[in-house]
Amino acid sequence: MKKVIKKSIALIIMFTTLLGYANESKVMTSKKEYKKTSLTLNGVKEGQKLVIKDQNGLTLYKELIKESGTYYKGFDLTSLPDGKYYFELDKDFEIKTIPFKVKSNSVVFEKEEEVSVFKPIIRVKDNRILISKLSLELKPTEIKFYEMTSEGAKLVHSESIENTKIIERIYRIAEKYKSTYKIVIKSEGREFVEYINI
Known part of the structure; x- marks a missing residue:
C-alpha cells in the first residue's frame, strides 16, 4: 500500500511539473511573442537617441540608449496602422534612418532605403x-x-x-x-x- 501511495504521489508531482512546463512554454510562444520585431544596432553609445516616426515625421516612440555596445530590443510594430515608418538613431555626428512599412499586420524593413545623414x-x-x-x-x-x-x-x-x-x-x-x-x-x-x- 505504501508503494502505491508513493507511486501516486510521484505521478502527481510529475504531472504537476509537466503542466507547469506546458504553461510556461505557452507563455513563451504566445501570439504576442510572434508579433515582435527585433532591432539590433551595433556600435551605439550611451546617450544616443532612438525614435520611431511615421511618414509625416511625427514621433511615436523615443528612447535614450542606456549602454554602449550592441543595442537589441523587440518591438510590436504590427499594432501600427498600415503605412510607412522609420527608426531613427541620432548619433554624435550622424543620423541613421531605417525605414519599414506595416501592411496587414506584417512588418517589412526596406533595407535599400536606409540612409545616413552626417551632421x-x-x-x-x-x-x-x-x-x-x-x-x-x-x-x-x-x-x-x-x-x-x-x-x-x-x-x-x-x-x-x-x-x-x-x-x-x-x-x-x-x-x-x-x-x-x-x-x-x-x-x-x-x-x-x-x-x-x-
Whole structure:
C-alpha cells in the first residue's frame, strides 16, 4: 500500500511539473511573442537617441540608449496602422534612418532605403567660425548666418553649396561685429540649428 501511495504521489508531482512546463512554454510562444520585431544596432553609445516616426515625421516612440555596445530590443510594430515608418538613431555626428512599412499586420524593413545623414560640425576658434559637413550623396547644402539682435534674428550671410562631398568653410567675424549668431544649415531634408557667441 505504501508503494502505491508513493507511486501516486510521484505521478502527481510529475504531472504537476509537466503542466507547469506546458504553461510556461505557452507563455513563451504566445501570439504576442510572434508579433515582435527585433532591432539590433551595433556600435551605439550611451546617450544616443532612438525614435520611431511615421511618414509625416511625427514621433511615436523615443528612447535614450542606456549602454554602449550592441543595442537589441523587440518591438510590436504590427499594432501600427498600415503605412510607412522609420527608426531613427541620432548619433554624435550622424543620423541613421531605417525605414519599414506595416501592411496587414506584417512588418517589412526596406533595407535599400536606409540612409545616413552626417551632421555639420561647427567650431569657433578666435574670431572664426569653422563649418565641416559630409554629403556623400552630393546633395545641396544651404548655410545661413543670423545675428541675434534685440529686434530678432537678422540675416547677415547666406550661401548655397552644390555637388560637394566634403564641405569645409571658414568665416571670419571682425572684432567690431562680435555678437551672438544663429547658424542654420539645411541639407538632405534636415535642418540643423546652432547658436554661437563670438
